[in-house]
Amino acid sequence: MENLRIPGPTPLPEEVLRVMSRQMINHRGPEFGQIVTEVTANLKQLFQTTADVFLLTASGTGALEAAVVNTLSPGDKVLSVSIGVFSERFATIAGQFGAEVIPLRFEWGTAADPDAVRRALNAEPEIKAVLVTHNETSTGVTNDLAAISSVVKEFDKLLLVDAISGLGSIKLPVDEWHIDVAITGSQKGWMAPPGLAMVSVNQQAWQAHEKAKMPRFYWDFTKARSYLEKGQTPWTPSISTIFALSVSLKMMLAEGLANIIARHARIAQATREGVKALGLPLFAEASHASNTVTSVAASNGLDTRKMLKIMREEHQIVLGGGQQKLDGKIFRIGHLGWVSEDDIKAVLTTLKTVLPQAGFGSAS
Ligand SMILES: *Cc1c(COP(=O)(O)O)cnc(C)c1O
DSSP: OOEEESSSSOOOOHHHHHHTTSOOOOTTSHHHHHHHHHHHHHHHHHHTOOSEEEEEESOHHHHHHHHHHHHOOTTOEEEEEEOSHHHHHHHHHHHHTTOEEEEEEOOTTSOOOHHHHHHHHHHOTTOOEEEEESEETTTTEEOOHHHHHHHHHHTTOEEEEEOTTTTTTSOOOTTTTTOSEEEEETTSTTSSOSSEEEEEEOHHHHHHHHHOOSOOSTTOHHHHHHHHTTTOOSSOOOHHHHHHHHHHHHHHHHHOHHHHHHHHHHHHHHHHHHHHHTTOOBSSOGGGBOSSEEEEEOOTTOOHHHHHHHHHHHHOEEEEEOOGGGTTTEEEEEOOSSOOHHHHHHHHHHHHHHHHHTTTTOOO
């Protein structure tokens, strides 16, 4: 069996795979109503929120767009706190729909500095919302979201958070940290296949929603709320993915959120130590290294593309490459959702033999 170690999609537990072969049911019927109501309640527990939570049939990016078009109007100024590829994507979406995006960029591999966020908000009082990535999957960096949020809330701005690859795996108490819209995706830490985005919408977000003028149809949160009251979604949902998520959420609640977070921390630590023991430098700054994905800098002659190919073709281990300007410069090991220490041990043991075959050690 393939050892899929990219930062989503992840492998799935047997119980989750089995339920996906279930026959279809009526998405306007009572059984679906029960399932969607229970899934939503379980998500609220794991988001640690009493805000509304919606299931959107989309990949994570769809919910980034939903967050933007439901809370903003063309011409609104938004601060984009950017630390990598996915932060840039969030900003691009806002820009496409007419927001005036003010970028605050940090070097890739580092986290955002909350004091710089404060200076940016001081410099431009008209800013309406702040876009932040919780866990930047492209660089393997987790922002200090608690500190950033407290700055954003000093200024009483709307806070929209791409938590796609962090929520459910890395600490993120949505209510305690005053996240107005938090977004995640089923194929990341949730032990479910791709197909659903999950999004929380709190009171401040609803207030913004009332005045928001960006065009929207499929993504309208008002429609999502009124259908959820009937145990439905506005449009035909990805029923099989919801079946899968209903099972994986039960598994997550049985393990317990604190235990899940601790497992990710432990496995991430073992990954980082193992990588360093191989003689490879970590790419992300140590103080903000992600517990769901480890980014490794190519060094000492390593050809990452060759290494990834040998790992995949000869050892059935699939790792992630670098994205955009990091292509060929880093590789990434995903350790989120359904992952154990043994999965990572297998990666590290195999890397030890493959690295020299891919040029590692050839440079002086
Ligand atoms: C995976 C990911 C996305 C994109 O999600 P899709 O499901 O591929 O649309 C966006 N942001 C972050 C932080 C991610 O990890």
